[in-house]
Amino acid sequence: MNQAILWHPPASRPPTVEHRKTLNITLWLVAIGLFMQTLDTTIVNTALPAMAASLGESPLRMQSVVISYALTMAVLIPASGWVADRFGTRKVYFSAIVLFTLGSVLCAVSQNLSQLVASRVVQGAGGAMLMPVGRLVILRSFPQERLLPALSFVAIPAMVGPMIGPVLGGWLSEQFSWHWVFLINIPVGLAGAIATRTFMIDKREKQPASFDGVGYGLLAFGMAAISLSLDGFSGRATGHATVVLMLVFGLISIVTYWLRAGRQAAPLFSPTLFHIHTFTIGLLGNLFARLGSSGMPFLLPLLLQVSLGYSPTHSGLMMLPVAAAGMLSKRLATSLITRYGYRHVLVVNTVLVGLTIVSFSLVDVSHPVWTQVLLMAFFGAVNSLQFTAMNTLTLKDLGQQGASSGNSILSMMQMLAISLSVTVAGGILAAFSHLVDHGAPEDALAAFHATFICIGLLTAASAWIFWQLSPDVPRESKKDDSLDLG
Incomplete structure (x- = not known):
């Protein structure tokens, strides 16, 4: 038996008032957990320069704060389904919130970069369980007719978290201190842990599958x-x-x-899944296309603050067009894929994403703000379309037997791609900074420009992967947006 999350919708029966109340509370608990987890993927980025100044580090060498969190999640996600089956969803979800909150406390009291990175590992360990176990609770608790609305409901905070994260992170670090980026998780985490222990539905397998x-x-x-x-x-x-x-x-x-x-x-994951052509292409495309684009949330706040002189709050606000345009462009994915097919949409859009990243090499202090806003919005639109199309392609042909395992692999690959992308972007930026650094702001700007060119070309080159799709790949997309992992 595959060890990824397996589920069967519960038999439909009229719920009691008490059971309906428990379901609703469980839904809110999962939504809040997903919000906390997704918020912390972006809230740190705009606070990195403030962290660097406080810890005596270069802001251009702070990528390990992001890498440690994403990599820990990628490593632990494959085990989340089995852990929930073995110990029960309530106990695991409670432990995840406690661990995430503890990691937040440790991050806030860190005195140097090494301590902060280690604390982010603890935080990531909790976050790794929040998303898949929360989704599992919903899949196993809600009757079939309520499943789609439930998944759609918890998808909302998963989209809102990354949108407000940069603004909130910038505002907190500017008005108070960077420590509050982590301290705000404490009251939410404590309330969530108590409510989980009291109200959350507990699901576990009587005979969990053996773990590889x-x-x-x-x-x-x-x-x-x-x-x-x-x-x-x-x-x-x-x-x-x-x-x-x-x-x-x-x-x-x-x-x-x-x-x-x-x-x-x-x-752990069956190799037979990779016999499905669309799954293999989608997974490889997810990895290599994200190697460039997933580093942008790390690079852009640094560019705005270090080279263009924006305040943390202003740099966070400049990230809003990215998220807003991204949410709007998701609606175009189905119609574009239906009309042109996956191959054409993904090849053209991947090149567009790459060229848009390259165009950030033209940004400097002489450009008016409105041109930067337009560029941010366009990047958000094409990048969101890219993620939606890639995720749909990856999962569309798996069927009921392979959907759960394939979804787990995709979630793992997405977090790994974030880790690798920030690693690559940070490494290239550090290399160019070393070559041109003479202490002037324009030197840092030149390093950013060179980095954007490199990762943009890397992203555009990944269009070759999607060119391997057959032109006659079925165009219809039956995957619901609520299942989109971003």
Whole structure:
């Protein structure tokens, strides 16, 4: 049996008033948990310069704060379904909120960058369980006729969190201090933990499937080693020989997992999923297209504050057009795919995303703000369309048997892509900063411009992956937006 989340909608029966109340509270708890988790993927970005100043670090070398959170989530997501089956959804969700809140406290009291990175790992460990376990609670608790509205409801905070995160992070760090970026999680986390313990529906498997611990260890080590080795190339204290060895062992670990999984009766993720052409192309496209675009939420606030002189609040407000245009453009995805097909939409749009990223290399202090707003909005629109089309392509042909496992792989790959993207963007920025840094603001701006060109071209080149799709790939999209993972 595959170890990803398996679910069967409960039989439809008239709920009692008490049961309906419990369902509604559970729905709100999951929505709040998703909001906390998605908020913390973006709220930190606009506060990074303030953190750097407080901790005595360069703002251009703060990527490890973002990488540690995303990488921890990528590593732990594959185990979330089995953990929930083994210990029960209520206990695991409660523990996730407590761990996330504890991580927030540790982040707020960190005295140096190493402590902050370690605390973000703790926070990411809690966040890794919030999203998949919360979704699992809904899938196993709500009757079929209420399932779609329930999923649509919890999708709203998952979209709102990343939109207000940059503004809130900038405002808190400017008006108070960067510590409040993490301290605001404490009251919400405490209230959520108490409510979860009291009200949340508890679901668990009487006989949970066996867990492929060896396979999980190989996959987790491989992802962590590859990401950390790439970060090591950006000029950390780790010697290059150690970094190369880490990269080699990471690749060996991934290959070993793949070869071993094909011989296992119950692997962590079945290799047969990759026999589905659209799934394989969608997953590879998700990884490589995001290598460039997922680094932009990290780069843009730094560009605005470090090189253009914006305040933290102003830089956060400048990110609003990205999120707003992204939400609006999602509505165009279905009609465009239906009319032109996945291949044409993804090839053209991937190139557009890449060229838009490259165009940020033209931004400087002489350009009026409205041109920057338009560029931000256009990037948000094409990037959101890209994510929606890629996610739909990846999951569309899996069927009921493979949907759960495929969704888990996609969630893991998305968080891994964020980690790798920030690693690559931060490494390129650090390299160019070292080459041109003479202490003047225009030197930092030149480093940003060169970085945008590099990651933009990398994104555009990934269009080749989507070119491998057959032109006759079915165009209809039956996937609901509520299931879109962003």
